[in-house]
Amino acid sequence: MKNKLAYRLLWERIRNGDEDAFFDLYKSLYYELVNFGVRTSGDADLSSEATDQVFVTIWEKREKLERVENVQAYLITFLKRKILRLLEKQNKINKALQNVKAEDDWFEMPYDEFIIQVQTNEWVQHRLKEALEKLTFRQKQLIHLKFFEGLTYEQIASHTQQTIKTAYNTVYDALKILREELKDI
């Protein structure tokens, strides 16, 4: 994760109309923002849409942007508002988000919840739910870190305090189970 200052520098350049900095920021933070959206709203398309809207607005209003201390936090806050607005439009505010007044209350679902919710096909949802139940906690955790969060095996190993080899084997075992459980979808 890049230091806060790197993002602040990009932000300053964007305020000055630097298009390269704008896309650099987008590429750096895209997955972080979209992942947050998915973990909270359970909707990948919506999350993607909201993130893009955030960035389009930033570029549109670049000359009026204020100096920002913490770019990531600022963007997440901005993203939350966009998500709520999009959900309202779609009449989809689910119970969890409905009660959110304070922007700090957002609830991030665990992997085996949002990963199911995000599937648009009900049959896939059903099968996936059953498949995930066959995994151990560790296996689910590592599948989450590897695929959803996109961490490398090295990062996973240090994050979970295992050896790389163990991480690798755990993922492999989990995949084997999932492959077997989901072979008909």
Place this chain on the structure above:
Amino acid sequence: MINNKYENVEDFLIDNTFQEYCAGGNEQCIQYWNNYLHKHPEQEATMMQAKRLYHILVGNKKPLNAQVDKLKADIQALAPMAPVSKFQLSFWIKTAAALIILAGGLLWGIQHTNTNEISSTSTDVTYITANGEKKTVELADGSQVTLNAGSKLFMDKGFNVDERHVHLTGEAFFDVSSNKEKPFVVHTQDFDIRVLGTSFNVKAYPEETTSEAVLIHGLIEMKSKRGNENLVILKPNQKVTIYKAEEKIADKESIRKVKKSQLKEIAIQDLELEEDHLTLPDVAWKENRLEIIDQDFSSLQHVLERWYDVEILLQDQHLQDYRFTATFNKESIDQVLSALQEVQPFKYTIYGKKITIYK
């Protein structure tokens, strides 16, 4: 980890390169696996199943580069954009209204929006650092300049009256206070820099073959004094290198080969953005760190001479070509030389301030 045996879905899916292939962002991986598919058509079903499972597990997220393209289209639709060219002919550039400066972990902003009190220099002022010395000074307009060893900063009389002109030989880090009415211009032997509120590092030692400027924050305009009078605008984290003509170098003391100057006159380089600008090698010296990145002994010699205020004699021609990469932090010259010896063997003797290096 690239396995040699791919049989089941999990064999493909465990592999990083296959994951990249599914993600669709990495050209090499895509090519590799398309190729593989071509050579093993009987495994197509398995690979497709693996890919399907991949998309389920990542939550059906769209790949980054497709999104970047979409974003580009979205902002084009906003308003027609003026093309940004790196070489502009105008002298006036957009300014950063105020500065963000980092010094030893503290953050503060300098904003000089008005000049209620005009302090100016009525006499010439010169700041000089000797070899081995570093000095930070505050100029009459509030700008801060940190001079590296063996440098000289000369202020024009009338600095901060209409304009702000300084002359530099050596190396300095500038934090210029913002004042649109009074352009700040740094003159060196080979180029002039016109700034309007930024922080940047300038290196212009007369005995070196190149001069450099690194921009940390804001925008500056740099004009070469050589032949073509090239004009460049620097964006943050870009470094400009200006190459001098061959004939200028003369050094009485060491048996140093004159380096052939490069063919190009100016090179602009985008620097890797490290943690924060204080860790860029070019400004490492400001923090009492000496960073050497793949330098040969003859350029290292100059750096060490200035840094430690010593005289170094390279007694053997071949020594000049030894290359080193290292970081030093407050070591003595003796410790530095010992460390360098571990990389490439050489011998040295120290006699007061004179160091002789030989094979």
